[in-house]
Amino acid sequence: MDALAEAQRQIDFAQWANAQVRNLRTLGFQMADKGVASVLVELHNRNMLDAGLVLVGTLAYMAWLNELGARAVAVRTQDVDLATRKHLRLGAPQSFLDAMAATKLGFSPVPGIPSQAPSTSLKLKGREGLRVDLLVHGKELGKAVPIPQLMWHAEAVPYFDYLLEQPQPGALLAGGHCIPLMLPRTERFVWHKLYSSSSRKGFPEKAEKDLVQAATLAAILVEQQDEAMVDSFGEVPTGMRAVVRKRLPGLRRALGSHPQTLEQFEMALAP
Incomplete structure (x- = not known):
């Protein structure tokens, strides 16, 4: 009975949270779509967001608008940009590719440039399909850098060490969820x-x-x-x-x- 009561409590809370997120959308808060929610919820459930992945790009901009209580023209993006330091706080390596496969959205690795370079991105089919990019600090823009703890590679971007210094906790509203994460x-x-x-x-x-x-x-x-x-x-x-x-x-x-x-x-x- 205790397990049943706890399960019902979690269902009730999820329904309450979903209603609150809908209310925030009505009030003009920035809201990402269900695809973004699927990606971030999966990473949250695997503790990858707690381990040091930081949300950057337009989604981070949207999150900061909400955090600061500011109204701006609604923005839309099909890019989920996640930045990492080379060492994450994971007890054991976890596959970033497996995490994306678990969303059931049908992500495929984006071929690297040049063609023999490892992939650093995954994308859904279609020209405007959702894309997930893993980024890391590196002096050579675009270079694929191995991230062994995620069994994946990240794309190097100059000065990301500066950007990721002392990230702050925040949240993103997406697809009926309020997802806790870290922001620059x-x-x-x-x-x-x-x-x-x-x-x-x-x-x-x-x-x-x-x-x-x-x-x-x-x-x-x-x-x-x-x-x-x-x-x-x-x-x-x-x-x-x-x-x-x-x-x-x-x-x-x-x-x-x-x-x-x-x-x-x-x-x-x-x-």
Whole structure:
């Protein structure tokens, strides 16, 4: 009887939580779809999120908008970007590929570039299908780096060691779930987004999206919390700074109606 009562309690709680998530959607909170929920719930149940996987990319931006209580134009993404350090807090290796297979969504590994390189991504069929990318710090952008604890490889991205320093707990609303996970510190997320927006070659729409997301979060931090972006710029690695300074004209355009935030960037990025 005790087991039956506990099972009923869990069912009741799940139904209550689902109703609360629906209410938050009605109030304008950012919400990812069921596919994203399937991926993150599976990783949560396998303790991979607790072990050190950090949500980055547009989904992290959505999560931070909710955490900060900010309204913005709803965003949609078909990319689940997960970042890791090379050493996770796992008692024993777990297969990242098996975790994705357990979602029953039908993920297939994306061929590496060049063709003999290991895969770092999985994708559903179709041009707009959901994609899961595993990322890690590395000086050579795009290089496949082995992550033995996940029996998988991750794609190297410069300065992810800076981005992943002291991540903070948060949550993502997705498909009727509220999934606890780790997020990059907001100010570091802003600076790395600006770096990424300047580093993208041949993808102007993605570069603009990164810049807008960085500017939006910065405006929220400055106007709601009086965050000094000029102070946090002191933690930015030297190699990132010259690249980030190239985005000052874009920030002036994006922050025309937020002079206080623009002033912070002007002071931080002055030669």
